[in-house]
Amino acid sequence: MTKLRNAALLISLCTALSLVSAREVEDAISLSAVSQEVTGSSVLPEVSTGGSEATIPSPEVLPDTAPEEYPPAPKENLPTPDLSRLQPEALSLEDQAKNRSYDIPMPWGHELFEQYRQYYLSDEGRKILLATMQRAAPFMDYIQSKVTEYGVPQELAYLPVIESSFSPFAVSRSGAMGIWQFMRNSIGGYGISITDWVDERRDFMKSTDAALKKLIDNYNDLKDWPLAIAAYNAGLGAVRRAVNAMGGDTDFWRIYEKRLVSKQAMDYVPKFLAVASILRYPELYGFELPSSSVKWETISLDQQVDIKLLAEKAEIPLDTLKLGNAELHYTITPPENSHLLKIPADKSEQVKAILSDPNAPLVHYEIYKVKAGDTLTAVSKRYGISISMIAKVNPGLDPDRLKIGQILMIPLSLQPLQSSSSVRTLTYTVQKGDTLYGLARRYGTTAQTLANLNGISLNSILRIGQKLKVPTAP
DSSP states (O other): OHHHHHHHHHHHHHHHHHHHHHHHHHHHHHHHHHHHHHHOOOOOOOOOOOSTTOOSOOGGGSOOOOGGGSOOOOGGGSOOOOOGGGSGGGSOHHHHHHTSOOSSOOOTTOHHHHHHHHHHTSHHHHHHHHHHHHHHHHHHHHHHHHHHHHTOOGGGGGHHHHHTTTOTTOBOTTOOBTTTTBOGGGOTTTTOOBOSSBBGGGOHHHHHHHHHHHHHHHHHHHSOHHHHHHHHHHOHHHHHHHHHHTTTOOOHHHHHHHTOSOHHHHHHHHHHHHHHHHHTSGGGGTOOOOOOOOOEEEEEOSSOOBHHHHHHHHTOOHHHHHHHTTTBSBSBOOSSTTOEEEEEGGGHHHHHHHHTOTTSOOOOEEEEEOOTTOOHHHHHHHHTOOHHHHHHTSTTOOTTOOOTTOEEEEETTOOBSSOGGGOEEEEEEOOTTOOHHHHHHHTTSOHHHHHHHHTOOTTOOOOTTOEEEEEEOO
8 A cells, every 4th residue: 555655646746747847848938939029030949858957057167257258159150130120211201311410400390390391392392492403503513612612501502492592683572682682781891792784692603602701700690500590581680689688698499489589580590491401411302403504614804795695606595694694784794804704614715715806896886976965864864774884885985074976885785684574573662762773773673674664764753652563583
């Protein structure tokens, strides 16, 4: 009986040990499955099912070598990691944008900034940006070279997008002009002049230099690029007063929250940054921006040139010369010998040969013989040009002492650079003291063009409150 009881006990003990070992194997397989989910490994760990034959060493027999001194595992035995999850393509568009480098930090998450980004990435916004950058193509090489030369943020190259849509002929309701939209009273000290012959606010080279220098001046004063950009719109004085009201705080976004500058100037900055954040990395958004369409070269003239005649002789599209020399009021260059004419670089030798040919006159003149009762004022109105222009092309002329029979040279090439048929207009309400000549200077056109646009004569007297068509951006 005793032997039977002992045998039963032995059988029970073996059964128990067998169940424990089965659970160990089951648990080990379950852990392996979890590991496989995380690491992607299909190798099951070795599991010992014998108590005294366990392969896991006890703590006292582990080597005392530090982990970093272990010999590295052979590379061929390491699993190949799947890095596709780490590639940029797997990131959202916004995350990819945020991972890019910008010279001006972008205000990710700012409500207005994000709204503008959303708009410019819509179908309508994309069309606007592409059309704008198509207009920008003749100027971008020069602008970006100057941005690099002056060491300013690359994003500033895109400021004309929201200023003028890159039209050198753009005119705002307040009279700002050119791709960088300079006001007449903001050009002092920046190398831009306005005369009877030119308005250099429309000169893409001179206005680019002036705009970047102005932005640098703003930054040197305010120590913050968003503030410098706001000052470009609102004026340095207005932004400086806001900084003083904040106790010297020059953080644009804190000033933005306080609305210490006009809403237009404050909202101008997130709008610009939204555009710049896209155009800085156009490929990220599937934009194929046009490459520069013209390489420009400047030639210093020693004679007046009718660009219509030059275009014909040199086989250059007239529109190309008009675009590069948009500062001209007329298709004729000023009489001063210092004027720089901008031409396509690939036509340089041809143009130089034409300019050096004494038998190829590049200006057509009409000879006018002074009659009884003539005054220089009457003659200037007759031809739609200023007295100073007539004086400059007729050296030695005394405007107050015309003589009957005296010969005056009147340049027939003195036609407006922009024909009235191609000019878009806005409506202007005549104010006290306005004249056709004064309005022509303000809007970068001629008195004759204004007269033609409005179906009136050069001698017409303007009435206060009268509505006139005046040119704006094409």
